Amino acid sequence: xxxxxxxxxxxxxxxxxTLSDAKLAxxxxxxxxxxxxxxxxxxxxxSGQHYDNEWLIGEGMALDxxxxxxxxxxxxxxxxxxxxxxxxxxxxxxxxxxxTMYDNVxxxxxxxxxxxxxxRLELVTGWSMGAGQTYxxxxxxxxxxxxxxxxxxxxxxxxHNIVFLEGVKAALTADAAxxxxxxxxxxxxxxxxxxxxxxxxxxxxxxxxxxxxxxxPLGFASLEDFLxxxxxxxxxxxxxxxxxxxxxxxxxADVGRTPGFRGVEDALAAIRMPAIVMPAxxxxxxxxxxxxxxVKHMPRAELRVIPGAxxxxxxxxxxxxxxxxxxxxxxxxxxxxx
Amino acid sequence: xxxxxxxxxxxxxxxxxTLSDAKLAxxxxxxxxxxxxxxxxxxxxxSGQHYDNEWLIGEGMALDxxxxxxxxxxxxxxxxxxxxxxxxxxxxxxxxxxxTMYDNVxxxxxxxxxxxxxxRLELVTGWSMGAGQTYxxxxxxxxxxxxxxxxxxxxxxxxHNIVFLEGVKAALTADAAxxxxxxxxxxxxxxxxxxxxxxxxxxxxxxxxxxxxxxxPLGFASLEDFLxxxxxxxxxxxxxxxxxxxxxxxxxADVGRTPGFRGVEDALAAIRMPAIVMPAxxxxxxxxxxxxxxVKHMPRAELRVIPGAxxxxxxxxxxxxxxxxxxxxxxxxxxxxx
Numbered sequence: 001x002x003x004x005x006x007x008x009x010x011x012x013x014x015x016x017x018t019l020s021d022a023k024l025a026x027x028x029x030x031x032x033x034x035x036x037x038x039x040x041x042x043x044x045x046x047s048g049q050h051y052d053n054e055w056l057i058g059e060g061m062a063l064d065x066x067x068x069x070x071x072x073x074x075x076x077x078x079x080x081x082x083x084x085x086x087x088x089x090x091x092x093x094x095x096x097x098x099x100t101m102y103d104n105v106x107x108x109x110x111x112x113x114x115x116x117x118x119x120r121l122e123l124v125t126g127w128s129m130g131a132g133q134t135y136x137x138x139x140x141x142x143x144x145x146x147x148x149x150x151x152x153x154x155x156x157x158x159x160h161n162i163v164f165l166e167g168v169k170a171a172l173t174a175d176a177a178x179x180x181x182x183x184x185x186x187x188x189x190x191x192x193x194x195x196x197x198x199x200x201x202x203x204x205x206x207x208x209x210x211x212x213x214x215x216x217p218l219g220f221a222s223l224e225d226f227l228x229x230x231x232x233x234x235x236x237x238x239x240x241x242x243x244x245x246x247x248x249x250x251x252x253a254d255v256g257r258t259p260g261f262r263g264v265e266d267a268l269a270a271i272r273m274p275a276i277v278m279p280a281x282x283x284x285x286x287x288x289x290x291x292x293x294x295v296k297h298m299p300r301a302e303l304r305v306i307p308g309a310x311x312x313x314x315x316x317x318x319x320x321x322x323x324x325x326x327x328x329x330x331x332x333x334x335x336x337x338x
Numbered sequence: 339x340x341x342x343x344x345x346x347x348x349x350x351x352x353x354x355x356t357l358s359d360a361k362l363a364x365x366x367x368x369x370x371x372x373x374x375x376x377x378x379x380x381x382x383x384x385s386g387q388h389y390d391n392e393w394l395i396g397e398g399m400a401l402d403x404x405x406x407x408x409x410x411x412x413x414x415x416x417x418x419x420x421x422x423x424x425x426x427x428x429x430x431x432x433x434x435x436x437x438t439m440y441d442n443v444x445x446x447x448x449x450x451x452x453x454x455x456x457x458r459l460e461l462v463t464g465w466s467m468g469a470g471q472t473y474x475x476x477x478x479x480x481x482x483x484x485x486x487x488x489x490x491x492x493x494x495x496x497x498h499n500i501v502f503l504e505g506v507k508a509a510l511t512a513d514a515a516x517x518x519x520x521x522x523x524x525x526x527x528x529x530x531x532x533x534x535x536x537x538x539x540x541x542x543x544x545x546x547x548x549x550x551x552x553x554x555p556l557g558f559a560s561l562e563d564f565l566x567x568x569x570x571x572x573x574x575x576x577x578x579x580x581x582x583x584x585x586x587x588x589x590x591a592d593v594g595r596t597p598g599f600r601g602v603e604d605a606l607a608a609i610r611m612p613a614i615v616m617p618a619x620x621x622x623x624x625x626x627x628x629x630x631x632x633v634k635h636m637p638r639a640e641l642r643v644i645p646g647a648x649x650x651x652x653x654x655x656x657x658x659x660x661x662x663x664x665x666x667x668x669x670x671x672x673x674x675x676x
Contacts (some may be wrong), residue, residue, distance in 0.1 A: 159547060160542075163538040163561070167505070167536075171505070172512075174528050193531075199505065205625050223501070284622065
């Protein structure tokens, strides 16, 4: 096991359920300095686990473990933190309670403060649902977070994004083997179907037009090879109930539902720390227009669009050019005195 | 029965199969004039039947039945022409042979020439797969077609579009009730799943962002109402094998596979009649960029983008503003002396 567990105990969730013996899996990179002033939180994305985030951490990069103490908390539902797949009855499998972004960040805050005694974070950053958690950190703990850089994500899931996810969910659950979540074996036909649904959304039209999946750095042999090896491979590693639990979290993400706020605009206006908000130019489910609207409501945020053809996966660490673009922005933001 | 059947007899298909007693269902509007110089062909789209095309025909419109003789041929696989659902063994259900755009247009040509003795067409036009058939008419019968106006479609299905359709297909067939096409009852869970997959693609992000589905002229009560009443309603009317047969035709559409041509660029260069090619600005699976590329290879084509938020369904006849835009272009093209 290359990660640690923070025992949350019995937790009351925003939607009302109590989850017993809840666990937050995490991994840290680098050393926390003496005055605890070098911590960064970098949450995970839909289906991702901490090691899927590691591409943005390294020597000479913004998230340099020689300089920063980077904490990657695993999102609930991702199979490492409390999830349908690892929670005993009565909250096992499809009976796993609904977890919000707000809940996730509340638990991460406990990890950061109770376990490490950290009072301020240099930065919170993340991709996709990790970006959603980044916004939530800024809204839930404004005095603690010095800077944010959410990439390819949003503060509130858009209606179109909800519809995209309806398709993903319907494809997965159309497989009778899903059996309302009471399966003994993974419903792999459904998981393969949702992977194919996802494939058209994850990358842009241009990406497919120019067969970028066949070239460096991906180098798949054909379109079908890409659909099977990359897409089906990505989700077949996961548990169906976990995928649906995280999907609920995603569809219902909205910083405006944070206690004390009256909707998303009110919450965005409270994000007063410096922010660079980075959509990908051709992202089909987190399009730049949504972030543009958000940034207008955020006092100190800059919109900086990741150019190119990789769509949502510009933020997935697969394309060195996009990674450099994100890393440069992170360096710039971290240099900013706050 | 509000339509007629043209008996094709036993036909040899481009992919090699012979389909016995093939039938082409069609409906005509207006009267063929004495010198047979006022005919227009207006093919159907994915899952659509001739009555779904009627919104573009009417008094005072470009396709005015007082002036033109409009023929709407039903695409094979759409449930009215020869289809998996209406063909006897051995070509029934999932054993229905693969039909190309080239085949469809060849049969339509027989209808037009053998049944009506028409030698020239004033216009061929159509939406989506109807646009695909429009391109095919221009390539297959260049001396017969005076003008074309394909809207929200392409001459060759793009890779990204193929991937979108892989998701649709995977969602439908994930339902075990599909049973390899040997079902007794429609696999309605799969059809509902594919409908939800389709929903995110058919309209644009902006369409959902601005809840245009709740306003005039649609007026659905909620997002869920739109997903069920519009989307699931659209495809639950259809037969699963028919949907998959047409999907194959779509994925494999390519005017460049017309006998005598060496690929799509060669075929496009042969489209020498005046053409207005009309993508919708925010179409997610027939994006304007694909048509822009095509038009560069077509000697007398103009690209004219349908503005607005309706995405692919700008061409579906639901939005009066888009319909007027298309109708205006049709009028302009029909006024052109050829």
